[in-house]
Every structure is written in C-alpha cells, then in structure tokens.
Amino acid sequence: MRPAFIAAALDAARRRGTDGDRVRDREWKLQTRFRTLEETGSSARGVSYGARVEGDSGPSGVIEAEGDATMPDFGFSSDEEQFRAEVREFAERVLGPLRKVWDQERQYPVEQMQKLLESGLPERAREIGRSNVLRGIFAEEVARVDFNCVYPLLPLWAGPGGSMEGMGLPPQMAEQVARGEKLQALAITEAGTGSDAGHVGATAVRDGDDWVLNGEKNSVSTLNADYFVVFARTGPVEEGARGVSGFLVTRDSPGVTTSEPLADMGNRATPRGVLTLKNVRVAASNQLSGAGMKTSGFEHIGRILDTNRAIIGLICLGAAAASVEETVAYARERVLFGRPISVNQGVAFPLVEASTLMEAARLLCYKALWMADQGMRHTTEGAMIKWWVPRLAGDVIRECIVLRGHLGYTEALPLEQRLRDVLGWEIGDGTPQICKLVVARSLFGRDAAPL
Numbered sequence: 001m002r003p004a005f006i007a008a009a010l011d012a013a014r015r016r017g018t019d020g021d022r023v024r025d026r027e028w029k030l031q032t033r034f035r036t037l038e039e040t041g042s043s044a045r046g047v048s049y050g051a052r053v054e055g056d057s058g059p060s061g062v063i064e065a066e067g068d069a070t071m072p073d074f075g076f077s078s079d080e081e082q083f084r085a086e087v088r089e090f091a092e093r094v095l096g097p098l099r100k101v102w103d104q105e106r107q108y109p110v111e112q113m114q115k116l117l118e119s120g121l122p123e124r125a126r127e128i129g130r131s132n133v134l135r136g137i138f139a140e141e142v143a144r145v146d147f148n149c150v151y152p153l154l155p156l157w158a159g160p161g162g163s164m165e166g167m168g169l170p171p172q173m174a175e176q177v178a179r180g181e182k183l184q185a186l187a188i189t190e191a192g193t194g195s196d197a198g199h200v201g202a203t204a205v206r207d208g209d210d211w212v213l214n215g216e217k218n219s220v221s222t223l224n225a226d227y228f229v230v231f232a233r234t235g236p237v238e239e240g241a242r243g244v245s246g247f248l249v250t251r252d253s254p255g256v257t258t259s260e261p262l263a264d265m266g267n268r269a270t271p272r273g274v275l276t277l278k279n280v281r282v283a284a285s286n287q288l289s290g291a292g293m294k295t296s297g298f299e300h301i302g303r304i305l306d307t308n309r310a311i312i313g314l315i316c317l318g319a320a321a322a323s324v325e326e327t328v329a330y331a332r333e334r335v336l337f338g339r340p341i342s343v344n345q346g347v348a349f350p351l352v353e354a355s356t357l358m359e360a361a362r363l364l365c366y367k368a369l370w371m372a373d374q375g376m377r378h379t380t381e382g383a384m385i386k387w388w389v390p391r392l393a394g395d396v397i398r399e400c401i402v403l404r405g406h407l408g409y410t411e412a413l414p415l416e417q418r419l420r421d422v423l424g425w426e427i428g429d430g431t432p433q434i435c436k437l438v439v440a441r442s443l444f445g446r447d448a449a450p451l
Ligand SMILES: Cc1cc2nc3c(=O)[nH]c(=O)nc-3n(C[C@H](O)[C@H](O)[C@H](O)COP(=O)(O)OP(=O)(O)OC[C@H]3O[C@@H](n4cnc5c(N)ncnc54)[C@H](O)[C@@H]3O)c2cc1C
Pocket: 185, 186, 187, 188, 189, 190, 191, 193, 194, 195, 196, 217, 219, 220, 221, 222, 267, 272, 424, 425, 427, 428, 429, 430, 431, 432, 433, 434
C-alpha cells in the first residue's frame, strides 16, 4: 500500500511539472524506505524528508501527511552512537595531547593520519554505512578536540562508495586517498573571478586524446596534494557555468607548480595557496565532468560543496560546543562577590542562547547529511548551513572568550585558536553572501536571485 503522504508528494511534484522518470524513481525509493521502516517497527517516522522529489523546485520539507509521518526520527543508531564514542576516545587520546602543535608549527598531521588508519575506525565506518552522517559525527568529534586535524583526516575513510566519491576521482585513486597514500584538493577559485565560479578563466582545450590546461587557482587548500580536481573552461565565456568542466590533474604532471603556502590566520595545519597550470596535458580519461559528459561541471561542483557545507557546519559546531562546555564548567567554579558567576543571568543566558541555537544548527547539519545519504538534493540546506553556522560558532566562541576573562584572550586557552579557525570557514566553500543568494533562489526562483 502506498501511504497517503507519499502519494501527496508525488502528485504535487507532477503538478509542478517534474520530469516523469524522476517522479517514478523517487516513488520507488520512498516506498523502499517506508517498507524498511515498517519492518523495523518505526512506523512512518523519518520518511517525511524523503517525500520530496529530486529535481523538483517546489517547496521542500514538511508536506501534508497522515499521523506522525511529518515527524522525522532524529535519533542515531546504536552503531552510530558507538562510533561517536570511539572517535571521541581516539581524538582525546591521540590528538588531544598535541593540540596546538599543528597550528603553531603549521604542520600537516601525517603521523596522526597513520594512527587513524591503524585505529580501524575508517573500516568500522564503512561497515556501518550512512557514510555522510558518519563523516559528520567524525568531523564534530575531532573538531571538539582539535579543529586543525579534521580537514586532513576526513578523506581517510571515504573511498569508492563513500561520500568523497563526490570529488569524482576514479575509484582506484579515491581508494589511495582513503588509504592515506595520496592527498586530494579542490581547485575552483581564481583571482579574477572569485565567487563567480561559473566564469572561471582557466581553460581546457582539446588536443587529440588530451586536454591542455592553462590557468591559476589562487586558493587551494591541501596545497601539498597529489591529486587536484580542477575546474576549467571548455566552452565560450558566454556559456557561463555550462561551459565549465572538471579534470583530475596529478601533481607530477609537467607544467604544474604550487606557491609557498599563504600565511593564514587559522586552519594552519592545512596549507593553502596558488596552483599554476602551464600547458598541462590531461588525458581525456581524466576528464571528470562537463563537456560531453553526463554530469555537468557545475553539478560536479555542487555535489562536492552541498555535502561539504554540512560537514563544515559540524566542524564549527564541534569547536563551539567544546568552548561552551569549558565555559560552563568555569562559570560554575569561578566565585566572585561570594557566589559562582554562573548564578548571574548575564553569564548564564548567553550560554543558554548559544546552546539553543547550536542545537538547531546541529539538527540542520545532520538533516542535510541524512539527505545526502538518501541521494536527495540538499543544495538549499547546505547553503543555509554555510551562511549561518560558521558565523554562529564564531559568535559563540567570542562570547566564551569574554566569559573566561583575560585568560580567554591568551594562547593558554584553545579559544583564540578556535576563533581563528572557524572564521576561515565563513569564507571557504562559499561566502555567506553567495550562500544566501542560493537560498534566495529556492524562495524566489533563479531569475530573482541571479548568480
Ligand atoms: C580557509 C579557506 C579555504 C579555502 N579552500 C579553498 C579550496 O580548497 N579550493 C578553492 O577553490 N577555494 C578555496 N577557498 C576560496 C574560497 O572559496 C573563496 O575565497 C570564496 O569563494 C570567495 O572568493 P574571493 O575570496 O575571491 O572573494 P570575492 O568573490 O572577491 O568576494 C569578495 C566579497 O564580495 C562578496 N560578494 C561577491 N559577489 C557578491 C554578490 N553577488 N552579492 C553579494 N556579495 C557578493 C563576497 O561574499 C565577499 O564577501 C578557501 C578559502 C578559505 C578562506
């Protein structure tokens, strides 16, 4: 039997003119998920977010439904809770004692990558499944201990079939990245075009069986990478985003050079800088998206950024949550005017407000990752997270600095480092302004919010 809310979602999608194949495909997925939930005794909980048809530009989220079908199931499975506990234990034991090292010495945590691989956690994650939700758990827990280690350690447990497949690397190379043998990086941003990624100036021109790439990417994180996923123009400028394609460029290709790392104020463990391509030949088999391929270059970029934005949200929230916990403990113990400072509402309420907003932000991040695991489009959710959550985390950490008094302003506490680190992610992977434009498109339509 097809539950009424699934029928309602599909009918609404048809009325909005969504492509018939997409509707049928989504119906199959929703029915399958509904049956699974019934079999596990979960009633219709958790299905409501699924009741949206991919590619359908209509409103997302809650739809008319029977009973409690609009009430999503927010819980983690016992495997996921266990995984969280194991990651926390690993982070506190292995990363905790060295906190600050990677920041102060601008070191890439190579040894810690090896230790993560030896811990068996990446294999555990693959066995459990729901790879994006697990990546989020991993990111959140590591960031609580040391923000600087998250970005380098993240790719290690997402090979073929895992979420980093979104980078589009061929399976063999994705597997090397997941084994820690190779590093990968994303190269979109250029000095001349910045946020306007649809008009990148780097070019790729077909020459026999190869593409020849020229251009300069001025803000590549993991500049020490072996594999660069580079976006370049294969069509005329007038084609805008439609003329952009993705390529795999290996570091050892003739014509590839990298600059000295930029002197970043935060995220110092991950070198960021300029990648220059001069007549770099890329085999046609290393074209990943765009010209003549099923996935356009811009869809490829979107697939990477939409999910990454939810992960970035959780990294920032991990750092903010640790800051709030430490500040609550301090406020309980710090006695002034004959009583703990926590009894003053001026101290307690900012922490109450922070906890409330962080809880809401966290749910949005996990919702987006859950959608990614269902194969659902989550562009709007990713953009909502990206404009809001790094900013929220920065505001919370700043509040904690003030509540810790003068020591909060020193390197003796981790707060100043966290503030520097989260600030970078207000900009990286899309500025708040650009992300708000993406959300505006979902409200007003593409024409009302041109990008
Ligand atoms: C920590 C960090 C890591 C990064 N990692 C990578 C990476 O790995 N790969 C990569 O390719 N890039 C990376 N970036 C670059 C990042 O994605 C860009 O900095 C960002 O997209 C903005 O581009 P821009 O710096 O050229 O600023 P600009 O595009 O020049 O923007 C300047 C300002 O104008 C605003 N603005 C621009 N257009 C509009 C508009 N239409 N409406 C309103 N406001 C607008 C922007 O929001 C911004 O505030 C990273 C950046 C940081 C800080």
